[in-house]
Amino acid sequence: MATYHLKIVGKRDEGNDAASLWLEVPQDLRGAFSYRPGQFLTVERDGDGGRIARQYSLSSTPEAHRDLRITVKKIDGGAVSPWLVQDVGEGQALEVQPPRGRFFRGFDEPRHVLMLACGSGIAPILSIARHLLAQDAGHRVTIIYGNRTPDAVILGDEVGALAESHPTACHVEQVMSRAGESWHGARGRIDKTFIETRWKDWQAASHGLSTSIFLCGPQEFMDDAERAFVDLGLALADIHRESFDLVLNDDDGEPGLTLVGVNDPGESGPCERIVAVVGGEEYETVPEEGESILAALIRAEADVPFSCQEGTCASCISKLTEGSASVRPGVLQTLRQDDLDEGLTLACLSRPTTRSVRIDFDEI
Numbered sequence: 001m002a003t004y005h006l007k008i009v010g011k012r013d014e015g016n017d018a019a020s021l022w023l024e025v026p027q028d029l030r031g032a033f034s035y036r037p038g039q040f041l042t043v044e045r046d047g048d049g050g051r052i053a054r055q056y057s058l059s060s061t062p063e064a065h066r067d068l069r070i071t072v073k074k075i076d077g078g079a080v081s082p083w084l085v086q087d088v089g090e091g092q093a094l095e096v097q098p099p100r101g102r103f104f105r106g107f108d109e110p111r112h113v114l115m116l117a118c119g120s121g122i123a124p125i126l127s128i129a130r131h132l133l134a135q136d137a138g139h140r141v142t143i144i145y146g147n148r149t150p151d152a153v154i155l156g157d158e159v160g161a162l163a164e165s166h167p168t169a170c171h172v173e174q175v176m177s178r179a180g181e182s183w184h185g186a187r188g189r190i191d192k193t194f195i196e197t198r199w200k201d202w203q204a205a206s207h208g209l210s211t212s213i214f215l216c217g218p219q220e221f222m223d224d225a226e227r228a229f230v231d232l233g234l235a236l237a238d239i240h241r242e243s244f245d246l247v248l249n250d251d252d253g254e255p256g257l258t259l260v261g262v263n264d265p266g267e268s269g270p271c272e273r274i275v276a277v278v279g280g281e282e283y284e285t286v287p288e289e290g291e292s293i294l295a296a297l298i299r300a301e302a303d304v305p306f307s308c309q310e311g312t313c314a315s316c317i318s319k320l321t322e323g324s325a326s327v328r329p330g331v332l333q334t335l336r337q338d339d340l341d342e343g344l345t346l347a348c349l350s351r352p353t354t355r356s357v358r359i360d361f362d363e364i
């Protein structure tokens with residue numbers, strides 16, 4: 001996808017090998033870079049083996065900040081995060097793709113929004129929480145923020161400030177797994193036992209509103225938390241998760257899932273035409289046999305959003321509007337069956353099964 005150079009207009013050391021970077025969006029790019037809270041930017045740079053792209057959630061909130069902000073935790077030996085945390089600075093520009101992702105889509109009515117984050121997973125959670133509280137729409141927000149020690153906390157001042165400025169609507173609790181004796185707050189890991197123990201308190205905090213869950217942190221923590229909430233009776237559709245470190249399970253040999261276009265299921269047969277809608281423009285191509293929808297579009301030089309091409313970064317989320325496709329089952333590590341029922345998919349994991357398909361990258 002086309003990338004744009006955004007100037008770094010601020011950088012803050014967040015301690016514990018993390019940094020926040022503020023990026024200025026020129027007036028003529030404001031439309032392309034408008035975003036929903038919880039969305040991410042894809043940062044690109046040249047590496048030894050070619051182009052490298054990594055995703056970073058926006059920790060800023062559209063209605064509160066003019067500039068965009070990402071908050072990056074350094075991964076030792078990593079190709080991009082050490083460079084962002086240590087090397088780049090104010091006045092330089094980052095090459096980025098416009099915001100993508102559908103972690104948060106908004107609510108039609110007041111909800112109790114229970115958000116569980118670990119480490120840098122606080123970035124999109126903070127963005128969404130600030131948005132919900134600024135709306136003044138009757139939402140209640142509970143943030144449970146886990147870290148190993150108090151020194152490891154990123155953006156802790158901003159999370160605390162949210163609770164202070166919204167004492168009735170927002171409750172924040174920090175949980176440390178390896179804190180010393182000076183820590184007087186909650187201790188332990190945010191796991192199934194922790195969730196079961198706290199569930200009654202969280203229900204009381206909901207004031208009768210239905211609960212929606214948002215999870216962001218290591219894969220194992222989210223799997224465990226999701227199981228706990230399902231066992232407590234929550235529907236999967238009310239549990240939203242964003243993964244920073246997804247590895248696709250080996251789904252080779254498993255039958256593909258059937259995806260049907262929301263407007264028209266199409267006529268089955270070898271695909272002769274893929275039409276993609278991106279940024280209001282239409283691109284058309286003919287796929288080769290066995291090719292994914294994304295691969296065919298990239299080959300045709302369509303300006304589609306993508307990065308990993310293997311179902312882990314979520315950049316290529318799109319909606320099949322016409323025709324049908326077979327989707328690798330690994331898609332369910334990112335999307336829900338409900339999403340597939342609405343035509344949503346990852347284009348890199350989807351192969352057309354009808355003569356013609358139409359896929360929309362804007363409607364996500």
Ligand SMILES: Cc1cc2nc3c(=O)[nH]c(=O)nc-3n(C[C@H](O)[C@H](O)[C@H](O)COP(=O)(O)OP(=O)(O)OC[C@H]3O[C@@H](n4cnc5c(N)ncnc54)[C@H](O)[C@@H]3O)c2cc1C
Pocket residue numbers: 040054055056057058071072073074075076077078079080081082101120123124242243244245312313314
């Ligand atoms: C949708 C999305 C949003 C994201 N948002 C953020 C964010 O807001 N802040 C942020 O800091 N990161 C975020 N990430 C993670 C980020 O994209 C990179 O994966 C991360 O910075 C590591 O990249 P790297 O190039 O430095 O390391 P790589 O060169 O990719 O990896 C180096 C080594 O570290 C391991 N590794 C990679 N990621 C992790 C990890 N998270 N934990 C432990 N080991 C790891 C790899 O397996 C590899 O062995 C997000 C990822 C996704 C998909």
Ligand code: FES
Pocket residue numbers: 305306307308309310311312313314315316317346347348349
């Ligand atoms: S390109 Fe990364 S999920 Fe499809």
